[in-house]
Amino acid sequence: MRKVWFLMIVCSIAFLLFKSPNSVIESMITSSTNAIELLIKLLGIYAIWLGILEIVEQSKLNIVLSNLLSPIIKWLFGDVDKQTKNYISLNLSSNMLGLGNACTPMGIKAMQQLDKNHHSITASHQMIMLLILNATSIQLLPTTVISLRASFNSLEPTNIILPSIIATAVSTLVGVLGVKFMQKLFKGRNKN
Amino acid sequence: MNASIFIIPVLLFFLIIYATIKKVNCYASFVLGAKKALELCYNLFPYLIAIFFALELFKVSGLVDILSNILSPVLNFFGIPPELSQLLLIRPFSGSGGLSALQDLFIKYGADSYISRCGCVLVGSSETIFYIATIYFSQTKIKRLWYAIPLALVACFVGAIVGCLLCKII
Numbered sequence: 001m002r003k004v005w006f007l008m009i010v011c012s013i014a015f016l017l018f019k020s021p022n023s024v025i026e027s028m029i030t031s032s033t034n035a036i037e038l039l040i041k042l043l044g045i046y047a048i049w050l051g052i053l054e055i056v057e058q059s060k061l062n063i064v065l066s067n068l069l070s071p072i073i074k075w076l077f078g079d080v081d082k083q084t085k086n087y088i089s090l091n092l093s094s095n096m097l098g099l100g101n102a103c104t105p106m107g108i109k110a111m112q113q114l115d116k117n118h119h120s121i122t123a124s125h126q127m128i129m130l131l132i133l134n135a136t137s138i139q140l141l142p143t144t145v146i147s148l149r150a151s152f153n154s155l156e157p158t159n160i161i162l163p164s165i166i167a168t169a170v171s172t173l174v175g176v177l178g179v180k181f182m183q184k185l186f187k188g189r190n191k192n
Numbered sequence: 193m194n195a196s197i198f199i200i201p202v203l204l205f206f207l208i209i210y211a212t213i214k215k216v217n218c219y220a221s222f223v224l225g226a227k228k229a230l231e232l233c234y235n236l237f238p239y240l241i242a243i244f245f246a247l248e249l250f251k252v253s254g255l256v257d258i259l260s261n262i263l264s265p266v267l268n269f270f271g272i273p274p275e276l277s278q279l280l281l282i283r284p285f286s287g288s289g290g291l292s293a294l295q296d297l298f299i300k301y302g303a304d305s306y307i308s309r310c311g312c313v314l315v316g317s318s319e320t321i322f323y324i325a326t327i328y329f330s331q332t333k334i335k336r337l338w339y340a341i342p343l344a345l346v347a348c349f350v351g352a353i354v355g356c357l358l359c360k361i362i
Contacts, residue, residue, distance in 0.1 A: 131344065137319055152303035157303075
């Protein structure tokens with residue numbers, strides 16, 4: 001992230017110095033406004049989902065869910081403590097249902113829990129696994145894309161569902177296998 | 193497809209009923225949980241600004257066009273239509289940016305064209321990787337993500353290749 005950010009900023013500004021130095025300041029204003037706008041939207045929707053999550057936790061439904069998903073989590077993450085498992089299972093199930101806004105706060109909680117048991121500033125395999133699962137999420141119905149297509153008078157707006165599902169399954173598989181491979185390659189590193 | 197609109201309402205309905213049967217004070221729990229959103233967004237704020245600023249500069253400077261020109265032959269080699277290069281570059285950073293790039297494709301080539309369908313699969317099957325990585329690690333002490341981002345990018349790229357191939361067949 002550090003490197004990407006550095007490259008993006010430096011190259012862009014270097015370019016703009018020749019093209020239109022003015023737009024650097026313009027970008028400062030537009031980007032900060034957009035970011036705040038998004039933040040306020042996120043604040044609202046996260047508050048609702050975190051509220052719902054709390055109800056799920058209080059009613060012990062998360063434990064039921066994590067017991068159901070236990071074998072999958074065990075295979076993906078190895079041994080994790082109970083609390084982490086609960087958050088991961090909530091994150092994964094909301095992910096599969098396509099509840100993008102719901103899975104993020106739960107994923108963050110799972111990540112914090114993993115962070116608590118991890119004593120290094122380098123991400124662990126388990127953390128990366130969680131990130132990969134979310135970054136290549138299995139989304140069963142890409143609803144936004146379908147409705148966008150429909151609004152452009154597509155004859156068959158849903159005929160992209162099947163390729164999308166297969167493509168996302170492939171990407172998830174590649175990601176998971178990649179983490180597993182790295183785990184084998186750097187076996188000792190997770191322990192220290 | 194319409195079944196999907198029932199998922200959230202139905203789940204929520206049964207959750208509240210179930211919790212009440214289990215003698216959970218739903219109102220109090222909800223308020224307690226919602227409160228945590230403030231802290232979460234408080235921690236998120238600086239990262240969000242950083243990523244938005246960089247992305248805006250990146251777009252305004254025209255670097256996107258130059259990079260996508262460089263990328264085109266590479267994409268061609270992997271069977272992805274080169275018209276998608278801009279979408280492919282923006283998608284990992286921003287969800288709304290990806291959607292507007294997709295919209296451009298619809299306008300240019302029509303929603304039912306092969307290129308647009310590939311674009312749809314690309315957007316539908318990938319995620320905003322940099323954005324997710326930033327958010328997920330924003331609440332932790334992690335400073336080095338190690339191989340996380342390259343692997344996520346490779347995985348999504350492989351997914352995109354397969355998706356474009358499938359669009360040709362189906």
